Amino acid sequence: MFAKKVPRRKASALAEGMKRVAIVAAGIVSPLGFGLTETLACLRSGRDCVTPVSTFDVSKTRCKTAAQVDDTRLLPRKSSGRRQQRLHRVSHMTIAALDELRQYSPDFVPEIAMVGTTSGGMSFGEQFYRKLNQKSHCAAVWIANYPPQKAIVDALERFGIDAPAQVIANACASGTNAIGHAWLGIRSGQYSRVLAGGYDALSELVFVGFDSLQAATPEKCRPFDAHRSGMVLGEGAALLALEEWESAERRGAEILGEIVGYGISTDNHHLTQPNPDGSGARTAMQAALTSSGREPEDIGYINAHGTATLFNDSSEGKAIGELFNGIPVSSTKSMMGHSLGAAGAIEAIVSLLALKYQFLPPNINFEKLDPELSLNIVANDAREGELKYALSNSFGFGGTNASIVLRAA
Numbered sequence: 001m002f003a004k005k006v007p008r009r010k011a012s013a014l015a016e017g018m019k020r021v022a023i024v025a026a027g028i029v030s031p032l033g034f035g036l037t038e039t040l041a042c043l044r045s046g047r048d049c050v051t052p053v054s055t056f057d058v059s060k061t062r063c064k065t066a067a068q069v070d071d072t073r074l075l076p077r078k079s080s081g082r083r084q085q086r087l088h089r090v091s092h093m094t095i096a097a098l099d100e101l102r103q104y105s106p107d108f109v110p111e112i113a114m115v116g117t118t119s120g121g122m123s124f125g126e127q128f129y130r131k132l133n134q135k136s137h138c139a140a141v142w143i144a145n146y147p148p149q150k151a152i153v154d155a156l157e158r159f160g161i162d163a164p165a166q167v168i169a170n171a172c173a174s175g176t177n178a179i180g181h182a183w184l185g186i187r188s189g190q191y192s193r194v195l196a197g198g199y200d201a202l203s204e205l206v207f208v209g210f211d212s213l214q215a216a217t218p219e220k221c222r223p224f225d226a227h228r229s230g231m232v233l234g235e236g237a238a239l240l241a242l243e244e245w246e247s248a249e250r251r252g253a254e255i256l257g258e259i260v261g262y263g264i265s266t267d268n269h270h271l272t273q274p275n276p277d278g279s280g281a282r283t284a285m286q287a288a289l290t291s292s293g294r295e296p297e298d299i300g301y302i303n304a305h306g307t308a309t310l311f312n313d314s315s316e317g318k319a320i321g322e323l324f325n326g327i328p329v330s331s332t333k334s335m336m337g338h339s340l341g342a343a344g345a346i347e348a349i350v351s352l353l354a355l356k357y358q359f360l361p362p363n364i365n366f367e368k369l370d371p372e373l374s375l376n377i378v379a380n381d382a383r384e385g386e387l388k389y390a391l392s393n394s395f396g397f398g399g400t401n402a403s404i405v406l407r408a409a
Contacts, residue, residue, distance in 0.1 A: 020245035021186045021260075023406075024253040025108055027100030028349050029074070029093045030236030031067035031336045035100050040353050042335065044382045046362040049336050050221060050232050055123075056204040063216035066202055067234035067337030069093060088121035088145045090201040091154040093237035097197070098155040101239050105253055108241045111191045113152050113165040114182045115239075116174025116198035118341035120148030123203040151199050151237070163195070169341065171396025172305070173264075174198055175238070176344030176404055180262035182242050183404070192247045197239035198345035206340070207233055213272065215309050222365040223306035223331035224313050224377055231307040234337025238345035240352075257352045260389070261294065261405030263287025268399050273311045275399070278319030281305075284401035285323055285391065292389075292405040296324045299405070300387035301360055303351045305395045306331020307338050316395060317373035328385065330363035330378040344394035348404060351390040355408040360385045 028035065031049035032042040042049065049067045058064045074092050076085060087095075094115075102108070124146045127139075144150075152165045168177045175198025182196035210216040210233060217230030248255055264287065267280025274280055289296060302324065305316055308331070320329060332350050339346055354361055359382050366379040388408050395401045 018187045019189055021183050021258060022243050022245045022248045022255045023240050023257045023259065023352060024243050024248050024255060025101045025105035025241035026239065026256065026349050026352060027097035028236070028238040028346060029069060029096045030238070030339065030346050031069060031234055034073060034096060036353065039349070040357065043332065043350060043353065043361045044359065046364045046381055047335060048364055055202055061208060061211040062214070062218050063211050064218065065232055066207065067232060068202060069235055086141045086145065087154055088124055088150065088201070090121055090199050090237065091145065091151040093201065094151040094155040094199045095158050097237040097239045098159060101241055102159060105241055107251060108193060108243065110161065110163050110193050110195035112163055113156060113195040114168065114178045115152045115165065115196065116168045116170065116178040116341045116344065117148050117200050118169060118171065118174060119200055119203050119206055121146045121150055122205060123201065126204055170400045171398055172340055172343055173394040173396040173400040173402040174341035174344065175346070176348065176392065176394035176402040177264070179240065179259065179345060179348055180264065180402060180404055183259045183262050186242055186244050192244045194242045195239060196242050197237070198342040199237035200340045200342040201235045202233060217308065220365040221308045221334050221337065222367070223304065223308040223334050223363055224317055224370055224373060224375060225366050226368045226370045228308045228310065228313060231309050232337040234339040236339045236342050236346050238342060238349050240345070240348065255409045257355055257409050258407040259404060260407045261288040261292025263291060263403045265401045266399045267401065272397050274315040274395060276311065276315055278315045278322065280399050280401045281316045281319035281393065281395055282323055284403045285319065285393065288391065288403040288405050294389060294405060299324065299327055299389050299391050300385060301351070301354055301390045302327055302329045303347045303390065303392040304329050304331045305393040306333055308333065312395065313370065314372065316393065317370065317375055321374040326376045328360050328378050329375050330361050332361050334364045344392065344402065347392050348406065351392045351406050355387050355390055355406060358385055358387055359383065
């Protein structure tokens, strides 16, 4: 039923002197809900959170749906003050995610924040340009809250955290890259505590861009299905508190899980399409395994990038089938869309929840596996599982590939 294994480089032992990296807290806002509890419930039930777009006009586009965060819960009331009301939606998502993280670990004070994003507050830039083109009043607040770093700066400022921030914009791999770079910084001893994650909000420019490429579907999002027809966009913010293991133990922090491996690659095949042979994805996954000291058979679950586009799923599916042998796979983008720069961070938390609660999140809207792929898809319904390690993939335009390996606490 499954593809035979191919020869691979043996995973090396963990390098001597390298630090372990614990996850001591996490916070998330996505179409699945606000916080870990709501997210877990939606994952277990396989809830489809894709709805008609309400943020802007989609009357002239093929795709008319997206997975959206509920603004009635997200945005502040008028009594909260003018400054809070002026912030972009993506700032409010990031603030909410950091608020939850701090509730789990109020003593966690990061030395640096590393986050991924692709568009930041782009919709404010769109508004500014439209008004400028119409020779109308252009609100300076739009430009002030437009830059990609503004969301994390707003979140840190909101909670009085005096830490520098690094922003990684590396297409759809951005969130996973941010977590991976944070892992490298702690593992090497450069940092003891890093806030890592990603954020992105829906914007008309990005939505229309994917629609113009015919990468977005007017139908259901069905990753790895024989009849898949494209992606659905999403949005959200997710943050993880990463800490050197011994530091976390000394202060008595609860350890939710561990980041144990990170791998990257660039295949340079095409601006928007991955290499059809899956070599880019396979290289990133193998590098993540090697850095973790694990073998493919140690992985109990793979959270695939799985956008439901024809070429992405084919390339990633081939790579997974060649490197692994029947390991359960799902793309949770089927439920919550593709949140671009935030996707890797959101899916890292999905993988963390799978490890913590020992279950396999479902790949919904699934009918029939692409006959060219040999994958064990967690089809439509969540399953119970016995998991010690999970792999999370993020692959973006330009062949930017990133994978991380997580371990249960």
